[in-house]
Amino acid sequence: MRAFVVTGPRRFEVLEVDPPVPGPGQVVVDVERAGVCGTDMEIFGGEMxxxxxxxxxxxxxxxxxxxxxxxxxxxxxxxxxxGVRVTGDTMLGCGRCRRCRAGTHHVCEDRFEIGIRGGWPGALAERLPVPVTALHRLPDTVGAAAGAMVEPGGNALRAVRAAALAPGERLLVLGPGTIGLLCAAFALAQGAEVHVLGLPGTSLEFARTLGVHGAWTADRLPDLPFDAVVDASTAPGLPALAADLVEPGRRVVYIGLSPTPSAVDTRTLVLKDVTAVGILSASPGLAGAIEHYASGAVDPRPLVAAVVGLEEVGEVLAGSRPAGSGPGPKFHVDPRA
Structure with missing residues (x-):
């Protein structure tokens, strides 16, 4: 079968590789659609x-x-x-340790991460091996584009849940990338007032088309009380800004990762009585993301800018936008194309 393989920093090939054979407790999935995300770009660039x-x-x-x-x-x-249409968990815990037994397999020290950690092959290929325990069925109302957005959606849904907002309360999302915009969509679905902060340009303009109540650059951000702030950015200075902007007694949620260390002054957290929450992985949010997509409460499809074949993945990972791409931040791959 054909597979996209990163052979070194900024080096890649589309290769013919042996197709997977399911081991005990595993299935093989014929991949219909796969997404390219920031983690993939970090591995491609050698920074991960x-x-x-x-x-x-x-x-x-x-x-x-x-x-x-x-x-x-x-x-x-x-x-x-x-014959069942599925998506699945990225995080594959050992199943034996204290964390796995407690239901937090996504932070298992010995976990595999599909396409990322431990050598488990990923979905930029025609077929993918997956433990049956990681599978989630997709209803007919969740098509290919939404199905490949379940994993980022699960991350975003967890972040919104961690923000602990009641309907009508105000959320500020830092970063109008895929995760940030999905956070905005899930928060809107639960009745929050949602604002997005980003750099000037097409990403922020696109955010304005998604029904948010405001999309702002830093110099134009209004002086409003924010009941929660989600940092979905990669900027090392924004975690501290999130703590500065959130209302006392409320929550900041950190889901973005900067390529260099970021600092938060714990005096800000303590003196404002702020709860800070970190989010790693979609695992506990996958089922909820599927439910939101299936019901139509959240539609992730506008975020998909284009669908490319395996031969075009290298250009996307290098930061190129194929001709004819839409305004969204997400690129999908059809390995069969």
Missing amino acids: SYLHEGHARYPVRLGHEWCGTVSSAGEGVDPGWI
């Missing part, structure tokens, strides 16, 4: 911390946002899964 910590090494087969159809099943798997 896992590469320097020994959790990942080249060659890497990327792709952790995906949907497809189960085509084969290994020993111990109900054959009724074959």
